[in-house]
Amino acid sequence: xxxxxxxxxxxxxxxxxxxxxxxxxxxxxxxxxxxxxxxxxxxxxxxxxxxxxxxxxxxxxxxxxxxxxxxxxxxxxxxxxxxxxxxxxxxxxxxxxxxxxxxxxxxxxxxxxxxxxxxxxxxxxxxxxxxxxxxxxxxxxxxxxxxxxxxxxxxxxxxxxxxxxxx
Amino acid sequence: xxxxxxxxxxxxxxxxxxxxxxxxxxxxxxxxxxxxxxxxxxxxxxxxxxxxxxxxxxxxxxxxxxxxxxxxxxxxxxxxxxxxxxxxxxxxxxxxxxxxxxxxxxxxxxxxxxxxxxxxxxxxxxxxxxxxxxxxxxxxxxxxxxxxxxxxxxxxxxxxxxxxxxx
Amino acid sequence: xxxxxxxxxxxxxxxxxxxxxxxxxxxxxxxxxxxxxxxxxxxxxxxxxxxxxxxxxxxxxxxxxxxxxxxxxxxxxxxxxxxxxxxxxxxxxxxxxxxxxxxxxxxxxxxxxxxxxxxxxxxxxxxxxxxxxxxxxxxxxxxxxxxxxxxxxxxxxxxxxxxxxxx
Numbered sequence: 180x181x182x183x184x185x186x187x188x189x190x191x192x193x194x195x196x197x198x199x200x201x202x203x204x205x206x207x208x209x210x211x212x213x214x215x216x217x218x219x220x221x222x223x224x225x226x227x228x229x230x231x232x233x234x235x236x237x238x239x240x241x242x243x244x245x246x247x248x249x250x251x252x253x254x255x256x257x258x259x260x261x262x263x264x265x266x267x268x269x270x271x272x273x274x275x276x277x278x279x280x281x282x283x284x285x286x287x288x289x290x291x292x293x294x295x296x297x298x299x300x301x302x303x304x305x306x307x308x309x310x311x312x313x314x315x316x317x318x319x320x321x322x323x324x325x326x327x328x329x330x331x332x333x334x335x336x337x338x339x340x341x342x343x344x345x346x
Numbered sequence: 347x348x349x350x351x352x353x354x355x356x357x358x359x360x361x362x363x364x365x366x367x368x369x370x371x372x373x374x375x376x377x378x379x380x381x382x383x384x385x386x387x388x389x390x391x392x393x394x395x396x397x398x399x400x401x402x403x404x405x406x407x408x409x410x411x412x413x414x415x416x417x418x419x420x421x422x423x424x425x426x427x428x429x430x431x432x433x434x435x436x437x438x439x440x441x442x443x444x445x446x447x448x449x450x451x452x453x454x455x456x457x458x459x460x461x462x463x464x465x466x467x468x469x470x471x472x473x474x475x476x477x478x479x480x481x482x483x484x485x486x487x488x489x490x491x492x493x494x495x496x497x498x499x500x501x502x503x504x505x506x507x508x509x510x511x512x513x
Numbered sequence: 514x515x516x517x518x519x520x521x522x523x524x525x526x527x528x529x530x531x532x533x534x535x536x537x538x539x540x541x542x543x544x545x546x547x548x549x550x551x552x553x554x555x556x557x558x559x560x561x562x563x564x565x566x567x568x569x570x571x572x573x574x575x576x577x578x579x580x581x582x583x584x585x586x587x588x589x590x591x592x593x594x595x596x597x598x599x600x601x602x603x604x605x606x607x608x609x610x611x612x613x614x615x616x617x618x619x620x621x622x623x624x625x626x627x628x629x630x631x632x633x634x635x636x637x638x639x640x641x642x643x644x645x646x647x648x649x650x651x652x653x654x655x656x657x658x659x660x661x662x663x664x665x666x667x668x669x670x671x672x673x674x675x676x677x678x679x680x
Contacts, residue, residue, distance in 0.1 A: 184524035190351035192527065193359065200426045204440065207482050209498040231512065248500040249509040254458030254482035256425040256442050258590040259534045273538065275590050277444070277611070279458055281483050283506070291588030291613055315541050315588040316615050322513025331543040333582040339617070342583040345565065346656025357518035360526065367593045371607065374649050376665040398679065415667040416676040421625030421649035423592040423609050444611070446625055448650050450673070489680025 191264045195298055195305050199274055202307075203255035209248065215241040219299055219306045226312045227324050252281040268300030280321070288320035293328055358431045362465055362472050366441055369474075370422035376415065382408040386466055386473045393479045394491050419448040435467030447488070455487035460495055525598045529632055529639050533608055536641075537589035543582065549575040553633055553640045560646045561658050586615040602634030614655070622654035627662055 198217050205214035215237045218224070224240050226232040234240035247253065259275035273295055280288045297309040314325040365384050372381035382404045385391070391407050393399040401407035414420065426442035440462055447455045464476040481492040532551050539548035549571045552558070558574050560566040568574035581587065593609035607629055614622045631643040648659040 184520075184527060186351075186353060186356075186520060189356060189520075189523060189527060193351060193356060197428060200428050203426050203442070204428070208496060209500075211498075245500065245504060246509045246512055248504060249506050249512065252483040252494075252497070254442070254444075256423075256444055256458070256590075258425050258592050259537050261531060261534050261538070275537070275588070277588075277590055279483060285486070287485070291590070316586040316613060318621070319619070324513070327586075329542060330586070331545075333543075333579065337579060337582060339583050342580045345580055345583065346658075353518075353520060353523075356523060360518060360523060364595060367595045370593050370609070371595070375663060376667075378665075412667065412671060413676045413679055415671060416673050416679065419650040419661075419664070421609070421611075423590075423611055423625070425592050446650060452653075454652070491680075 188264045191270065191300075191305070192262045195262050195264075195270055195272060196260055198298070198305055198307065199257050199260060199272065199294070199296075203257055203276070206244070206247065206255055207253050211241045211244055214244065216303075217307055218310075219301065219308045222306075222308055222310070224307075224310045226310075227326065229324055232323065249282070250280040251283045254279040270298040270300075270305065272296045272298065275315075286320055288318065288322070290317040290321045290323070290325065291315045292325060355431045358437065358467075358472070359429045362429050362431075362437055362439060363427055365465070365472055365474065366424050366427060366439065366461070366463075370424055370443070373411070373414065373422055374420050378408045378411055381411065383470075384474055385477075386468065386475045389473075389475055389477070391474075391477045393477075394493065396491055399490065416449070417447040418450045421446040437465040437467075437472065439463045439465065442482075453487055455485065455489070457484040457488045457490070457492065458482045459492060522598045525604065525634075525639070526596045529596050529598075529604055529606060530594055532632070532639055532641065533591050533594060533606065533628070533630075537591055537610070540578070540581065540589055541587050545575045545578055548578065550637075551641055552644075553635065553642045556640075556642055556644070558641075558644045560644075561660065563658055566657065583616070584614040585617045588613040604632040604634075604639065606630045606632065609649075620654055622652065622656070624651040624655045624657070624659065625649045626659060 202217055218237045218240060220237050222237055224234040234243050256277045257274050262270060262272040264270045276292045276294060278290050278292055292312055292314045295311045296307050298305045299308045312325055313328045315328050369384055385404045385407060387404050389404055391401040401410050423444045424441050429437060429439040431437045443459045443461060445457050445459055459479055459481045462478045463474050465472050466475045479492055480495045482495050536551055552571045552574060554571050556571055558568040568577050590611045591608050596604060596606040598604045610626045610628060612624050612626055626646055626648045629645045630641050632639050633642045646659055647662045649662050
């Protein structure tokens with residue numbers, strides 16, 4: 180966890196966080212050209228293993244995200260942003276997203292997701308080169324088969340009975 | 347998206363973010379004098395076009411926010427903060443808020459809102475000079491007529507049928 | 514709200530925020546050794562007054578958090594982070610958390626909580642020395658008796674009737 184911070188790495192973190200935030204804003208607005216410009220031209224984006232939820236390259240990503248119009252409204256809220264800036268214009272980030280979706284009939288679907296990203300510094304600023312997604316959980320309305328995030332199992336001998344009256 | 351950051355602009359962003367956070371904390375506590383002090387004396391605040399949801403000046407804002415006592419509990423969580431610091435002590439910010447409200451009977455109302463703010467640097471620090479609000483969506487319990495955020499329509503020829511089996 | 518920021522205090526805030534984020538990530542993964550390492554060995558953690566929700570020291574904390582395995586999935590999303598860095602390696606922070614929990618049967622419980630923390634700078638970085646928790650609210654599924662956050666009462670003469678048609 181301990182890191183030395185200089186002005187340059189603090190600024191890089193700020194710029195990368197701005198990209199993560201812009202992704203949410205552009206997606207909720209369905210401004211797909213602006214969203215695409217946050218990624219490298221050769222980006223790989225894997226929301227789920229199902230090939231309909233993967234994209235190879237910026238153009239493919241923009242084309243495939245047309246699926247989001249099947250919702251009449253969405254709200255993507257980023258939190259838990261953790262960025263590691265490496266040498267030579269590379270960085271990684273993990274972040275959490277609460278993504279709310281409303282279908283035309285009014286039904287909603289909410290997922291508690293995680294973005295796992297690799298960033299590259301380009302002449303046009305920091306861009307997402309690789310994005311994978313997983314989720315900690317979702318409500319019953321959310322059906323997209325995002326991979327479930329890893330969670331450690333309880334140690335041997337742990338039983339739920341001991342804890343069940345905690346509420 | 348590319349920006350040059352110096353220490354002064356990074357510090358300004360931190361201070362502005364602190365104001366956005368303090369607004370939520372003071373509102374959930376209903377500490378309205380402390381909330382008012384985050385705004386300029388001549389601020390304009392437009393939560394919705396309905397004149398009952400607008401305020402002209404800090405005193406009017408504090409007076410009008412007494413309406414929030416119609417909820418017995420609230421929780422305002424800020425995310426997606428994007429700040430642009432301009433020259434001459436001006437800045438703008440966009441942010442998202444998940445605002446949960448609980449009525450005395452226990453009914454709840456949740457909105458996925460957006461704050462669109464103009465900040466001014468004063469001798470007492472950065473203050474909100476203009477705040478407008480809009481929303482990406484809300485659950486059925488939320489009735490305040492916040493303006494709906496702009497969303498691009500699908501291109502001609504797009505049909506939901508192609509995407510409906512995605513979940 | 515007005516503060517002078519130098520590079521050292523901005524970096525300290527970033528490092529402390531990283532600890533707050535890592536807590537959520539480790540808790541949702543149930544990586545309790547990694548979670549414990551975010552606290553000082555002699556930390557005090559008081560989620561609720563009930564002694565089953567308090568811990569004295571890192572080892573006790575790790576042992577007691579085994580209770581979180583009674584949920585099959587959780588998602589902790591931090592926001593509203595406000596950090597004050599003091600002299601001599603001390604800092605305090607307040608933050609909000611939206612914590613979603615899913616029981617093995619599929620029932621869910623969501624709380625809108627607040628972490629009130631004291632940090633210490635150690636040779637291994639910033640560590641949480643004291644954590645208290647409270648909540649602004651929760652849905653009906655959440656039963657843990659977190660203390661309710663303070664909220665100012667309305668002034669004398671305020672009546673809900675005046676505001677009830679606002680929605």
